[in-house]
Amino acid sequence: MFCRHKKAALPRAFLLAAAFLAVFSLFGCDVQPAQGNAASAPSASFAQKNETQVYFLDVGQGDCELIRLKSGQTVLIDAGTGETSARLTDYIKNLGVTRVDLLIATHPHEDHIGGMAQVVRSFPVGKVYMPKIADSQVPTTSVYEKLLTAIRDKGLTVSQASGGDEIYSAGDETMRVFAPNSSKYSGLNSYSVVVKLTCGQKSFLFTGDAEADSEKEMLKKGYDLKSDVLKCGHHGSSTSTSAAFLKAVGPGAAVISCGVDNDYGHPDAAVVARLEKAGVAIYRTDRQVTILARCDGTQIEFSTGLPSVVEK
C-alpha cells in the first residue's frame, strides 16, 4: 500500500532545491538552504559541533525525524513503517548514533510506529514517550502490540506525554510538549504528541498527525507556537495545518513527510497553496528525499537530497 520512490525523483529534487535557493535569496530569509551540498551523504561519523541537527528522514509514506542535540543526545520522533524498519536502524547507525535518549511515538499508527520495535531492539533507549489513548480507542494491532512487547522486554516503561510537559532542557536547547491536551479525541491522529524544539533563537514544531481539533486546542492553550520550521501535521493532509494554526506558528519553512504518488493525495493542494500564500518555503520528502536542517542557534540551514531510507 506504500509507494516506493521512483528513480526519476532525485533529479527533480535537485531542480526544486535550486528553485528554493532562488526563492530564499528573494526573501532574504534566515532559514536557508545549504549551498553546494545538496547531494551529500550523511557522514559516517558524527563529530558533535555546536549545532542542533534535525533529519527529516524519507521513509516513504510515513513520518520519522531524528534530532541530534548539542549535548550529544539523540531524539527520535516516530520511526516510519515496518517496511523500512531494518533500513532505518542501519541508516541511524551509519550516522554514528549509538543510543536513542528520547524516543517519541506521536501516535500508534503503522506509518509512525511500524519501525519502532526494531529501534527499541537495536539501540539502548533512554525514555519512551507516547500519548495516553482513551481505553475504548487503544489499538489492538499487531504493530502496536509488538512495540509494547519490545519496550517491555527491554525493561523500559512508557511515559505519557501531554501538553505543558518539558521533556528536555540543557544549554539553549529545550523540548516542550504542546499536545495532546484532551483525554479523548474522535480519531487517533489527534492524540499525536506535538513537540517544540528550541535551539537558541530558533525553533522547530513537530506535529505528528495532529489534526485541526488538536491545533485549535493548542491555540486556545496559548502556547508559544511561533516556530521557524513547521513539520506539517498528517503528511500535509487537509485535516491539518489550518489557517489559524499556520498563522500562529508563522514558519519560514515547512516540511511535509509523504511518499511519492501516495494513495492519499498527500499533501493536499489547498494546504500547499496556503503555505505558498504565506511565503513559507516548502520541503517535501517525496521530492527532496531526506532533508537535514542544521541550527546554530541563530540560523537554520537546509540540505536536501540526502539518501532515502526507502529502498530504491
Ligand SMILES: [Zn+2]
Ligand atoms: Zn501518519
